Amino acid sequence: MDQELRELYQEVILDHNKSPRNFREMEDSTQDSEGYNPLCGDTIHIYLKINDGIVTDVSFQGSGCAISKASASLMTSAVKGKTKEEAEVVFKNFLDLITGNLGENPNTDKLGKLAVFAGVQEFPVRVKCASLAWHTMKAALDEKETKVTTE
Template structure:
């Protein structure tokens, strides 16, 4: 039996209980809905850009602890990053939660994302962890329609 604590780490539980940047952004440049029809997770991600830099990011919505904590941690990490950097982080996060993580990722870059490593042991939860990231990627690549994980 894998200890469920490998998935539900303290950081994740904390972000679930007290999500950061959890608000509507009135002056957002862009916002997009992310929806996982399988479990009903539904978030709206708001972004304000300053040129190529993400100057502010926030989200609202509801879903499981993994999806909410992931959206919250993501919001704290991508704020102030360049578009290309954020897209690279998406790839790294995706590799991490799908278990394709390898040595080309510097641990310091992973930082707070590392708490999601346990997700790779729970294939049914990969979509939960990556929902907010897929939504972010869609905004950064200027996709206009809502993101679903199906």
């Protein structure tokens, strides 16, 4: 496989695509939001349970490509247990990573497992795939009523 392609489709991403974590509906969520990418028809539904300002549970449902599914799956692990503010910081760091704002050789210490998405910055058309779950999570955090779209 080509090096650039390998950077995009890392083992962790392929694994989360195949066996996404927290892939379920949440009946007792406190807030949720739906996201949609009209360009490819991908849909995602994010469920949050927030108690005393802390995200105690996150889950998702929907259909999408490997990048969007793995991103949603890893997102659920990344924000679980965080305060609302901490979750927003992770969101911002993730967006900076995939849009290339952290530079060519980003310091990914703060990002933990999310660092596997560094390869996305080389694929501008796939940035929306990686960010859909995150924008949708942010909308759920903010309890926005409108559906998130990438366009």
